[in-house]
Amino acid sequence: MLAETGAGFTSGGAAHLLLKAMRVVYIGLGANLASSAGPPEATLACAAERLGALGRVAARSRLYSTAPVGFADQPRFLNAAVKLETALEPGALLDALMGIEAGFGRDRSGGLKNGPRTLDLDILLIEGEAVDEPGLVVPHPRLAERAFALAPLCEIGAGARDPASGATMTEWLERLFAERPEERGAVVGIESNLW
Numbered sequence: 001m002l003a004e005t006g007a008g009f010t011s012g013g014a015a016h017l018l019l020k021a022m023r024v025v026y027i028g029l030g031a032n033l034a035s036s037a038g039p040p041e042a043t044l045a046c047a048a049e050r051l052g053a054l055g056r057v058a059a060r061s062r063l064y065s066t067a068p069v070g071f072a073d074q075p076r077f078l079n080a081a082v083k084l085e086t087a088l089e090p091g092a093l094l095d096a097l098m099g100i101e102a103g104f105g106r107d108r109s110g111g112l113k114n115g116p117r118t119l120d121l122d123i124l125l126i127e128g129e130a131v132d133e134p135g136l137v138v139p140h141p142r143l144a145e146r147a148f149a150l151a152p153l154c155e156i157g158a159g160a161r162d163p164a165s166g167a168t169m170t171e172w173l174e175r176l177f178a179e180r181p182e183e184r185g186a187v188v189g190i191e192s193n194l195w
């Protein structure tokens with residue numbers, strides 16, 4: 001949802017209003033290798049803190065322990081989702097996310113798709129807005145088929161909708177579980193005092 005927020009100030013007796021378009025963005029976080037911050041749950045906690053510099057973190061899901069997708073011979077992942085209110089344009093937000101990934105040692109040189117990583121940050125969904133530009137597609141192109149992203153997203157944005165179809169994230173997750181019941185057991189909410 002694009003919302004206009006006003007920051008009022010006065011100058012020479014006249015009131016002016018500074019309007020900024022705020023986006024409500026759901027960001028997916030994932031990790032399965034230790035980083036300089038520590039084990040994956042410590043990395044995700046530090047990364048969530050860094051997201052606070054990009055706007056206001058309005059909600060955080062629990063952590064989820066999830067089975068690796070695509071490339072099975074690697075440790076399980078930890079995943080979570082964060083709801084961020086931000087004035088950044090989507091492209092600038094993605095650049096900032098990639099900067100945070102790099103800061104936690106994300107190395108893309110291995111070229112192994114879906115391989116192990118210290119930190120992965122994805123723009124899962126922006127309320128009321130679709131993006132389709134080179135290098136950035138939102139909703140994330142594989143969101144509807146990824147229980148590890150949808151389960152934490154539904155915890156904090158169950159009623160958020162796919163802007164194209166109007167379907168809610170809960171409907172996407174229910175459809176995914178109906179089509180692939182084994183996915184239910186592949187994503188497990190966990191408690192951690194590091195998160």
Ligand code: AMP
Binds near residue numbers: 120136138
């Ligand atoms: P990954 O290896 O999964 O981190 O993929 C990151 C690449 O996917 C980046 O180079 C982005 O340009 C691209 N990408 C496209 N859409 C998105 C999105 N919604 N969120 C994050 N990355 C995206």
